[in-house]
Amino acid sequence: MSGSVKGATRTAKVTTPTDREIHIERIFDAPRDRVWRAFTEPELLAQWWGRGNKLVIERFELKAGGHWRFVEHGPDGVHGFEGRFREVTPKERMVWTFEWDGMPGYPSVDTVLFEDLGDGRTKVISKALFFTTEERDGMVQSGMEQGLNQSYAALDALLAKMS
Amino acid sequence: MSGSVKGATRTAKVTTPTDREIHIERIFDAPRDRVWRAFTEPELLAQWWGRGNKLVIERFELKAGGHWRFVEHGPDGVHGFEGRFREVTPKERMVWTFEWDGMPGYPSVDTVLFEDLGDGRTKVISKALFFTTEERDGMVQSGMEQGLNQSYAALDALLAKMS
Numbered sequence: 001m002s003g004s005v006k007g008a009t010r011t012a013k014v015t016t017p018t019d020r021e022i023h024i025e026r027i028f029d030a031p032r033d034r035v036w037r038a039f040t041e042p043e044l045l046a047q048w049w050g051r052g053n054k055l056v057i058e059r060f061e062l063k064a065g066g067h068w069r070f071v072e073h074g075p076d077g078v079h080g081f082e083g084r085f086r087e088v089t090p091k092e093r094m095v096w097t098f099e100w101d102g103m104p105g106y107p108s109v110d111t112v113l114f115e116d117l118g119d120g121r122t123k124v125i126s127k128a129l130f131f132t133t134e135e136r137d138g139m140v141q142s143g144m145e146q147g148l149n150q151s152y153a154a155l156d157a158l159l160a161k162m163s
Numbered sequence: 164m165s166g167s168v169k170g171a172t173r174t175a176k177v178t179t180p181t182d183r184e185i186h187i188e189r190i191f192d193a194p195r196d197r198v199w200r201a202f203t204e205p206e207l208l209a210q211w212w213g214r215g216n217k218l219v220i221e222r223f224e225l226k227a228g229g230h231w232r233f234v235e236h237g238p239d240g241v242h243g244f245e246g247r248f249r250e251v252t253p254k255e256r257m258v259w260t261f262e263w264d265g266m267p268g269y270p271s272v273d274t275v276l277f278e279d280l281g282d283g284r285t286k287v288i289s290k291a292l293f294f295t296t297e298e299r300d301g302m303v304q305s306g307m308e309q310g311l312n313q314s315y316a317a318l319d320a321l322l323a324k325m326s
Contacts, residue, residue, distance in 0.1 A: 065267035096266050099319025104228035105249025105260050107270055109294055131272055131292055 010117050012152055019133045022140065024126040024150050030159035032116040035124065036091045037160055039112070050074075051147060063088055068096065073142035083107060096126070106135055175315055177308050182296045185303065188290040189315050193322035195279040198287065199254045202275070203323055211321045213237075214313035219258070226251055229261065246270060269298055 012026040028035050037154045038044045042057045049055055054073040061067055062085065069082040083097035092114060099107040115123040129135040173188040191198050201207045205220045212218055217236040224230055225248065232245040246260035254277060262270040271291045278286040293299040 065264060084262065084268050095268060097270060099247070101228060103259065105247050105258060105272065107260060110266065131296055 008146050010152070010156070012145070014148075016075060016140070020130050020136050022128045022130075022136060022144075024030055024128075024148065026124050026154075028116070028122050028156065029120070030122060030163065031120055032091055032114050033051045034159055034162055035122040036114055038155060038162070039094070039114075042144045044162075048153055051150035051154055061085070070083070070111070082117075083110075091134065103138075108135070108139065164256070173297070173315070174312050175308070177311075179299070179303070182295045183299050185243075185289075185291045185293075185299060185307075185310065187291075190280070190284055190286050191319065191322055192284055193326065194252055194283055195285045197325055198285040201279055201318060202257070202277075207325075208233075211317035212314055214310060214317055218242060232269065246273075261284070266301075269294070271298070271302070274286055303313050 010026065012024050017023050025144075030038075038048065042060045045060075046057055046147045049070065050072045055068075056071040056073070058071060058153055059067050059069040059082075064085055066085045067082065068085065069080065072081070074080045080101035081098065082101075083099055086095040086097070086109065088094050092128045093112065095109065095111045097107040099104075099105070100112045108130045111127045111129075113125040113127075114126060115137055117123055128136075128139070130139065168187035173189065175187050178186045180186050183225075193201075196320045203225055205223045208223070209220055211232065213235045214284045219234040219236070220232075221234060222230050222232040222245075224319075227248055227250055229243065229248045229251075231248065232243065235242045235244070242300065244261065245264075246262055249258040249260070249272065251257050256274065256276050258272065258274045260270040261273050262268070269295045274292075278288060278289040280286055291299075291302070293302065
């Protein structure tokens with residue numbers, strides 16, 4: 001589906017540029033300030049990250065060294081996710097570790113860049129780095145891309161509501 | 164110094180077999196059961212891990228998915244370390260993530276193997292894997308080897324006391 005059609009469901013561009021990375025790009029029809037808020041204010045995050053599932057944000061210390069922990073209550077059970085912020089540069093860049101309770105001790109390090117496209121739109125670039133190729137491939141095969149597109153569709157709806 | 168001289172201070176064998184790993188080997192004059200206990204019982208761990216500095220074990224959930232957090236109170240300040248257990252196979256093998264508060268969001272994944280040498284001695288093999296070569300080199304240059312040898316000397320003393 002075309003990313004240029006407003007209101008249509010967009011899909012994120014997912015690539016694997018090296019043997020331990022996943023690279024994701026997605027454009028949102030909202031200015032960078034608004035997208036940043038949706039990624040960093042817990043009450044907004046809870047409205048899209050869980051793709052319609054209830055999301056409990058147990059911890060969200062938005063600063064270098066701060067911890068985060070989300071618990072998603074879905075039809076298939078309860079899933080916890082957690083990590084720690086490496087870097088937070090407001091409106092520009094966040095780096096954190098990401099670990100799913102189902103694979104404890106297997107973190108990835110995720111970098112998210114917020115690019116102001118200058119026309120009221122924002123490109124969000126996410127890069128995930130894994131310890132091994134096997135761990136990266138496990139994430140790719142987990143249905144991550146579908147889940148991500150569901151989250152981003154929920155984020156589209158939230159951003160429209162925030163305008 | 165020779166590892167075969169009882170009572171002498173031994174140094175650990177530290178190598179970098181790949182561009183993202185550190186490999187450490189050290190033999191202890193104690194049976195595997197005793198070495199395992201010294202690594203996994205908080206009141207014993209606290210007597211050697213901090214190299215003589217006060218060590219507060221805030222969390223130590225010894226099972227896959229469990230979290231750990233140690234705080235060392237040294238002459239140069241307070242240092243926190245934490246992570247999560249990936250695997251715990253009693254007396255054989257532990258895998259956990261390791262992160263220093265001073266470099267939050269930069270975990271390594273550490274595998275520790277306990278090898279029964281059959282003569283009352285135990286070889287402890289530690290392998291640390293980093294996300295990048297730079298992170299691995301940063302750890303090597305941090306004085307890790309000296310600190311490790313101090314910890315292991317304290318562990319020698321504890322193991323002798325436990326016999």
